[in-house]
Amino acid sequence: MKRKISATLAVAFVCSVGYALSAQQSEGPQYAAGTNRLLRPDAYREWVFLSSSIGLNYPPPGAPAGPQRFDNVFVNPSAYRSFLKTGKWPDKTIFVLEFRNVGSETSANRNGRFQTGLQGIEAEVKDSRFPDGWGFFGFGTNDKDAAPLAGDTVQRCIDCHSAHTAVERTFVQFYPDLFDVAKRMGTVKPNYTDP
Amino acid sequence: MKRKISATLAVAFVCSVGYALSAQQSEGPQYAAGTNRLLRPDAYREWVFLSSSIGLNYPPPGAPAGPQRFDNVFVNPSAYRSFLKTGKWPDKTIFVLEFRNVGSETSANRNGRFQTGLQGIEAEVKDSRFPDGWGFFGFGTNDKDAAPLAGDTVQRCIDCHSAHTAVERTFVQFYPDLFDVAKRMGTVKPNYTDP
Numbered sequence: 001m002k003r004k005i006s007a008t009l010a011v012a013f014v015c016s017v018g019y020a021l022s023a024q025q026s027e028g029p030q031y032a033a034g035t036n037r038l039l040r041p042d043a044y045r046e047w048v049f050l051s052s053s054i055g056l057n058y059p060p061p062g063a064p065a066g067p068q069r070f071d072n073v074f075v076n077p078s079a080y081r082s083f084l085k086t087g088k089w090p091d092k093t094i095f096v097l098e099f100r101n102v103g104s105e106t107s108a109n110r111n112g113r114f115q116t117g118l119q120g121i122e123a124e125v126k127d128s129r130f131p132d133g134w135g136f137f138g139f140g141t142n143d144k145d146a147a148p149l150a151g152d153t154v155q156r157c158i159d160c161h162s163a164h165t166a167v168e169r170t171f172v173q174f175y176p177d178l179f180d181v182a183k184r185m186g187t188v189k190p191n192y193t194d195p
Numbered sequence: 196m197k198r199k200i201s202a203t204l205a206v207a208f209v210c211s212v213g214y215a216l217s218a219q220q221s222e223g224p225q226y227a228a229g230t231n232r233l234l235r236p237d238a239y240r241e242w243v244f245l246s247s248s249i250g251l252n253y254p255p256p257g258a259p260a261g262p263q264r265f266d267n268v269f270v271n272p273s274a275y276r277s278f279l280k281t282g283k284w285p286d287k288t289i290f291v292l293e294f295r296n297v298g299s300e301t302s303a304n305r306n307g308r309f310q311t312g313l314q315g316i317e318a319e320v321k322d323s324r325f326p327d328g329w330g331f332f333g334f335g336t337n338d339k340d341a342a343p344l345a346g347d348t349v350q351r352c353i354d355c356h357s358a359h360t361a362v363e364r365t366f367v368q369f370y371p372d373l374f375d376v377a378k379r380m381g382t383v384k385p386n387y388t389d390p
Contacts, residue, residue, distance in 0.1 A: 045243065045244070045372065046243055046272065046275070048240065048241055049240070049244030049267070049269070051309065051310045052247035052265065052267065052310060053307060053308060053309040053310065054249055054307065054308050055306050055307040055308060056300070056307030056308070056309055057307070070247065072244070072247065074244070077241065080241070100371070105251065111250050112248060112249065112250040112251030112252070113248060113249050113250060113251070114246065114248040114251055114369050115246045115247060115248065115369070115371065116371055117371060118371070174309050174310070176295070176310065176311055176312060176313070177240065
């Protein structure tokens with residue numbers, strides 16, 4: 001290896017590193033300056049898809065199920081790759097839960113259902129900046145950022161994400177490939193039992 | 196910018212470029228050397244998710260629908276980004292259609308359904324190496340590669356992907372965000388009518 005290389009190559013190197021850092025920084029949770037308000041994660045449709053479900057919502061006890069919808073879950077790529085190696089979520093993991101309307105086939109004897117318009121998104125973040133390490137957020141259609149949910153609202157999130165989740169505060173039991181990883185790594189919660 | 200940089204940096208630069216090229220090459224369709232046999236696209240779960248549906252299968256006319264399943268569709272990231280700009284699929288686009296079993300909630304008054312084990316995958320490729328520009332492939336559980344479907348089997352694929360698709364030979368009408376792009380770019384087929 002020559003010890004002298006051209007300025008052109010040196011510039012290319014710097015640009016390449018800069019791009020890698022920028023991509024990495026932008027895929028974790030980002031906050032409005034000086035606050036805990038999470039910026040809407042605009043690029044989540046290019047993150048890693050974990051799974052999809054239909055009608056799997058969580059009404060309060062005794063309340064009817066909400067209108068039928070598809071739920072899609074995405075996670076930032078660096079957190080996904082870390083989970084594949086460890087069975088745990090690293091600090092700065094961000095999940096997006098996306099709600100989609102349900103379209104139906106109209107032909108006779110066909111009952112397929114497919115995803116249509118966006119209803120909204122929520123986010124769950126593992127971040128040491130929060131007192132217990134986790135934050136939950138809801139985004140209205142035009143919200144550019146959102147404060148962490150608080151009070152009774154977040155307590156419902158925490159209770160459900162503590163009592164019914166297979167790994168940490170996350171529903172890894174619904175992400176089949178990651179559930180296999182967690183079983184292999186021994187990171188499924190000791191008190192978790194299959195639904 | 197200094198014109199001399201250390202051998203360490205030069206090595207880092209070479210590694211960085213090597214990684215970028217490798218990532219780019221591995222995300223398009225890959226074939227067994229000297230053949231049209233498509234290698235199983237192992238990394239597709241880290242590609243871009245397009246949509247999910249349930250019960251949306253395509254039995255031959257008059258035949259009953261198959262067992263209920265979830266379908267997930269993924270596309271290689273560079274093709275996705277190209278579509279966002281042009282509303283068309285570039286050469287070397289590869290789609291993976293993944294079939295998942297359906298799990299059901301067992302609690303009273305709950306009817307949510309979620310994705311479980313993998314049934315199998317199929318691939319559709321836009322590649323100028325094929326006579327009409329497209330190839331269709333099915334992968335058995337242990338197949339490391341697959342020959343292009345041929346004869347009556349592929350003719351059924353072609354007929355359906357010609358008569359019922361919104362953009363080129365692809366069901367963009369089921370990928371809501373991309374369908375909006377195609378409408379804006381004017382790439383929806385002139386004879387396409389909403390289902």
